[in-house]
Amino acid sequence: MFKKKNISLAVIRRLPRYLRYVEDLLNHDVLRISSSELSQRMGYTASQVRQDFNNFGGFGQQGYGYSTQVLYENLVKILGLDRNFKMVIVGVGNLGQALANYANFYKKGFRLIGLFDIDPQKVGKTIRDIKIEHIDKLKDFIKKNDVDIGVLCVPADVAQEVADIMVEGGIKGIWNFTAKEIEVKGDVVVENVHLIDSLMVLSYKLNEKLLEKERIK
Ligand SMILES: NC(=O)c1ccc[n+]([C@@H]2O[C@H](COP(=O)([O-])OP(=O)(O)OC[C@H]3O[C@@H](n4cnc5c(N)ncnc54)[C@H](O)[C@@H]3O)[C@@H](O)[C@H]2O)c1
CATH class of the missing domain: 3.40.50.720 (NAD(P)-binding Rossmann-like Domain)
Structure with missing residues (x-):
């Protein structure tokens, strides 16, 4: 398969999020998406998205962007969900x-x-x-x-x-x-x-906001 060794955990942890998003696009009959659109909607940079996918060979076509169906099928395979x-x-x-x-x-x-x-x-x-x-x-x-x-x-x-x-x-x-x-x-x-851990991340973010407000006061 296209999978390379030593993919960073950070990239692997982003894959389920890509999959969820692409599934949503497919459910709304969106057949194609550009890397800039995909990145904007997901809050990543376009180069981040391209780099992430390039770890697996990249699934886009120059000037076309990504076919959501192709992206979906590749993400399913990469994540081993078809097993x-x-x-x-x-x-x-x-x-x-x-x-x-x-x-x-x-x-x-x-x-x-x-x-x-x-x-x-x-x-x-x-x-x-x-x-x-x-x-x-x-x-x-x-x-x-x-x-x-x-x-x-x-x-x-x-x-x-x-x-x-x-x-x-x-x-x-x-x-x-x-x-x-x-x-x-x-x-x-x-x-x-x-x-x-996830709750503590939420707590951290809330705490940051509160500290900021307290500084402004
Ligand atoms: N990771 C998380 O976010 C998270 C969240 C909740 C709970 N937990 C952890 O998950 C575990 C279960 O939590 P819970 O609230 O369901 O507890 P619980 O007490 O309701 O359930 C534990 C079950 O394990 C069974 N059990 C005990 N010894 C066993 C053994 N040797 N072999 C087979 N079964 C055995 C008990 O009979 C019981 O049904 C705990 O370790 C808890 O700390 C983790």
């Missing part, structure tokens, strides 16, 4: 249940195929037609179903041991929602999510 990764959620508490009920995973091409917990009150119940299984069955389930992604939603104090089970089963990536920095062997990919 329909299979995932399981481990820890079906507040967060695990909310994620299990989130229909957008399916729309974006992720297939949730298993739910696991240790609590006997939860094991056997179903969410969106998926039965919650006991954690004892996790390793074999991952092996048998060749699961790609494990979503870690357990308390932090058991995060490492549950991650170890995932890795033993042959998981390829872990979406870690716990506050624990887990360690993994081999080439397992870990992506940590901290909603609170």
Whole structure:
């Protein structure tokens, strides 16, 4: 594929935003967009957009701009969304249940195929037609179903041991929602999510504005 090695994380983190935006254009029957228009609407510079896309070979045509359909198809491929990764959620508490009920995973091409917990009150119940299984069955389930992604939603104090089970089963990536920095062997990919970080960024921005107002007074 067109993908080069060592794409910066900052570029990768912008790709979902491009995808969301391009999807919106397609939904509004916009078939083509120039890099300057795209950049203006997204709040980047035109050269930033071109540089971002050039990391993957660039998808525009001189004098034409970008075909939204071509952009969409390329972004889907680059992000691996066409692979329909299979995932399981481990820890079906507040967060695990909310994620299990989130229909957008399916729309974006992720297939949730298993739910696991240790609590006997939860094991056997179903969410969106998926039965919650006991954690004892996790390793074999991952092996048998060749699961790609494990979503870690357990308390932090058991995060490492549950991650170890995932890795033993042959998981390829872990979406870690716990506050624990887990360690993994081999080439397992870990992506940590901290909603609170985003809230703190909001807090920082609010604080900046307030400080500015206080200076003016
Ligand atoms: N990253 C974020 O932004 C974010 C947001 C909310 C919560 N969290 C974290 O997500 C995790 C879950 O939060 P929650 O509010 O859903 O907690 P919760 O207590 O409601 O759910 C935890 C679930 O894990 C299960 N569990 C415990 N030990 C287990 C084990 N060994 N194997 C399998 N299942 C096990 C429990 O039975 C329970 O159902 C916590 O670590 C929390 O700190 C992160």
